[in-house]
Amino acid sequence: MTDIIVIGGGIAGISAAARLSADAQVTLIEAEKALGYHASGRSAALIEQNYGAPSVQALNRASVGSLNDANGGYLTQRGLMIVAGTHEEAALDANLETMGLSRISKAEALAMVPVLDPEKVAFAGYHADAHDIDTDRLMQDFAKTLRSNGGTIRTGHPVTAISHGPSGWEVETGGEKLHAQKIVNAAGAWADQIAVMAGVPPLGIVPHRRSMARIAAPGGHDPARWPMFFGVNETWYAKPDAGALIISPADEDPVEPHDAWADDMVLAEGLERYQNMVAIPLTKPISTWAGLRSFAPDRTLVLGPDPDHADFIWCAGQGGYGFQTSPAASQLVADLTFGRTSPLSRETVAALRPDRLRP
Structure with a gap:
């Protein structure tokens, strides 16, 4: 016993x-x-x-x-950025206040993530105190x-x-x-x-499905030092990972408990939202998957x-x-x-x- x-x-x-x-x-x-x-x-x-x-x-x-100190620490500095289009400034400001991010210029955003489209990105916010685990x-x-x-x-x-x-x-x-x-x-x-x-x-x-795709580093760039970057209201996000880029539509579809897999249609919509903010065309995903995030x-x-x-x-x-x-x-x-x-x-x-x- x-x-x-x-x-x-x-x-x-x-x-x-x-x-x-x-x-x-x-x-x-x-x-x-x-x-x-x-x-x-x-x-x-x-x-x-x-x-x-x-x-x-x-x-x-x-x-x-x-997380920072135990057993030598588990954290590596990553940073977090939110990018917004011309008509999304009010939504961006609300996101920045909620998440404690600060406004940065478009030029600063493009310097951090050079694949962003200068014709589409109008506003951005950033917070350095976000870390990979x-x-x-x-x-x-x-x-x-x-x-x-x-x-x-x-x-x-x-x-x-x-x-x-x-x-x-x-x-x-x-x-x-x-x-x-x-x-x-x-x-x-x-x-x-x-x-x-x-x-x-x-x-x-209730478990909620979240779909993910891994793509090769866009345009041959090395994304290792890029922050994780979001669309306003977290309609998509992208995160560097082992020399590649993980992209998610940040979906939260309620489902029954199961061994989850990506919803291709939802994933395609999220990839399109990402594509609308970057200048380099998407390549075919290396892999796709999904996980279940369970909420009370x-x-x-x-x-x-x-x-x-x-x-x-x-x-x-x-x-x-x-x-x-x-x-x-x-x-x-x-x-x-x-x-x-x-x-x-x-x-x-x-x-x-x-x-x-x-x-």
């Missing part, structure tokens, strides 16, 4: 399991054969502290120190922490049944039955399904014990913020699981607890 079973091996699950393992015997189970297969393996991997709802921003601020190493280090604390990771173990009795939880997975005092639900797009399987009312967490109804994370089932702990609804919030979010899950006071403000904790979503 273990103290805690964590269901889900994405960044939410592995970070929570690592934190919890300092004070408990933890077993993490993941349906796929590798950690980080779904949303975590398909992330844009960026932290921008002003991104997300106020509670998400609080987690960003509480996480950035660890070394997501692979971050997940590996959380896994290393879990194992060094005596925890266990079992991949290729889909959950087939969950029941609760006087001695705690019984989880059927991989042809065996595991027992634990507590369950942490870090199942991402499948979080509500796991809850229902456990007899816990779902919270309305209020679009912020759900962290902590269920109000009606205290031994069922939610770690879900990351909505694309999983990596950038993982140090603070996992610490909050551990603090709430063990009844400790969080260093986060009471308002932030209340905005993240599952209690807010129960009638």
Whole structure:
């Protein structure tokens, strides 16, 4: 018997399991054969502290120190730019205020991203304090922490049944039955399904598909030092990645939980919006894919014990913020699981607890 079973091996699950393992015997189970297969393996991997709802921003601020310093640091400076056409100035100004970016000149924007079309780009904003995250190493280090604390990771173990009795939880997975005092639900797009399987009312967490394409570096340029750049209202974005460019229509189409793939029509529309702001014609994508970003109804994370089932702990609804919030979010899950006071403000904790979503 273990103290805690964590269901889900994405960044939410592995970070929570690592934190919890300092004070408990933890077993993490993941349906796929590798950690980080779904949303975590398909992330844009960026932290921008002003991104997300106020509670998400609080987690960003509480996480950035660890992401910058722990184990030699996981961050590399990237920068963030928003570009706008002639008739988009008002929308740009609203975006700049929301995200804490500053106006820059068109000439400055073109110097940073030389493929932008000077005939189409009229206005721009920029923020230097946005960073790439070394997501692979971050997940590996959380896994290393879990194992060094005596925890266990079992991949290729889909959950087939969950029941609760006087001695705690019984989880059927991989042809065996595991027992634990507590369950942490870090199942991402499948979080509500796991809850229902456990007899816990779902919270309305819905996965949303995001499509992506990788293209060769435009016009032979080296994009390594380019910022990530967006259209106004995030109708598309482009991000340098390993000598190429990742482009997304920033779609958020609600779907059922599944192994996601790109919607070709949606992707084509996003690529066209990108093309409308650059001077170099698009080339055929090298590859395309999609991930699922799962949101609670209020679009912020759900962290902590269920109000009606205290031994069922939610770690879900990351909505694309999983990596950038993982140090603070996992610490909050551990603090709430063990009844400790969080260093986060009471308002932030209340905005993240599952209690807010129960009638």
